[in-house]
Ligand SMILES: Nc1ncnc2c1ncn2[C@@H]1O[C@H](COP(=O)(O)OP(=O)(O)OP(=O)(O)O)[C@@H](O)[C@H]1O
């Protein structure tokens with residue numbers, strides 16, 4: 001479904017990703033964990049075509065993402081090509097980015113109508129199904145400013161999934177939420193994951209959640225994938241000293257936070 005091949009990314013002299021190889025299978029749920037600054041968001045942003053790799057290739061569903069064939073050779077892709085391949089990918093960020101002047105219904109029908117070209121009735125039908133799935137069928141006519149953070153994030157998820165992407169990216173989708181709202185959003189993501197056919201890349205500090213829904217966990221540090229494996233391998237039997245240190249630091253923060261001052265694990 002997705003193939004990163006020898007992907008590097010630098011900003012000026014600073015290399016933030018170093019020759020990453022990563023495959024995500026159709027329907028596979030991959031969680032990405034790792035210290036702050038290790039390159040997790042950059043990895044997702046390149047797939048979402050928000051950042052261009054400095055070197056390497058990314059393939060999505062059998063097609064090059066950042067390159068297209070012209071006259072027998074691969075050249076940097078134009079906007080039209082990027083746009084087409086990008087339509088196979090959906091993303092939800094930390095901050096919801098809903099359109100404030102549009103109702104919830106219109107927030108969700110906008111892209112199906114203007115990007116996929118669906119007529120209003122079909123788009124609203126699809127949007128209604130999605131908004132029901134995320135528990136917001138009673139908020140169709142509301143504006144974003146009147147929703148809680150958790151509700152807004154559920155709209156953001158509906159808005160991405162209504163496009164029927166082949167892969168969904170979640171980058172810290174719950175870390176801007178008040179702790180009591182995290183659960184409802186994780187539950188929606190978990191439901192989507194259980195439906196099966198959509199691949200997912202989940203960047204998260206919620207270790208229990210990663211363990212719960214991921215088929216595979218990727219641990220990044222210093223711009224490289226340092227270790228990967230099943231949740232059992234990663235959490236029960238980490239091999240590299242860096243992953244061991246990360247997990248023990250994480251457990252300590254989590255334990256102290258919960259024991260002393262109710263800091264959520266995402267405060268790591
Ligand atoms: N636009 C940019 N210009 C310069 N440096 C950047 C830019 N975006 C990211 N970086 C740097 O790239 C590195 C990786 O950033 P990235 O956001 O991918 O990390 P992350 O693993 O997502 O971290 P976090 O867990 O804090 O979200 C960091 O050192 C960051 O400062």
Ligand SMILES: [Mg+2]
Nearest residue numbers: 040041042171
């Ligand atoms: Mg990040």
